[in-house]
Amino acid sequence: MSQSLARVILHTVFSTKNRVPMINPEIEKQLFGYMGQTCNNHKCPVILINGTSNHVHILCGMSRTITIADLIEDIKTGSSRWIKTVTTGLSKFSWQNGYGVFSVDWKATQSVRTYIASQKEHHKSLSFEDEYRKLLRDSDIPYDEKYVWD
Numbered sequence: 001m002s003q004s005l006a007r008v009i010l011h012t013v014f015s016t017k018n019r020v021p022m023i024n025p026e027i028e029k030q031l032f033g034y035m036g037q038t039c040n041n042h043k044c045p046v047i048l049i050n051g052t053s054n055h056v057h058i059l060c061g062m063s064r065t066i067t068i069a070d071l072i073e074d075i076k077t078g079s080s081r082w083i084k085t086v087t088t089g090l091s092k093f094s095w096q097n098g099y100g101v102f103s104v105d106w107k108a109t110q111s112v113r114t115y116i117a118s119q120k121e122h123h124k125s126l127s128f129e130d131e132y133r134k135l136l137r138d139s140d141i142p143y144d145e146k147y148v149w150d
Contacts, residue, residue: 008062009047011112012072013055013135014099019128019149021053022093027086032056034082038075042066047109050116055128057116059104072099097150100132102139 016022023031032049035058039046043063051057062068076095083093104112136143
């Protein structure tokens, strides 16, 4: 085979440090745009980025030339540096240490997109912690509560 082809879709979720609500509506679109540009720079085409004041969901394709860990590290490190320069009120901004990443079947991409697009409505009745636990359970990912919320 002379060509390597792949279609891998990822749903990535991570929160602000200690789930502190620091992503305000005034910077949200710029932040998501910055994160999207980071994905696109790594040839990981963004499908949708959305979230609430304390966490972010990223739905994107995955390039064959970067690892998941390197992509997420670049997104988190770059956006954390960027957000601190945008407003003085966020000089102590940081993301949680970890993240959740879930594979998405190509045929399910639209339903995950719809789910991510409705985050603000969704979180009127469900906490991030409960949402994240459900994502882990639905993906059959074993976890220990004492290590999840760092």
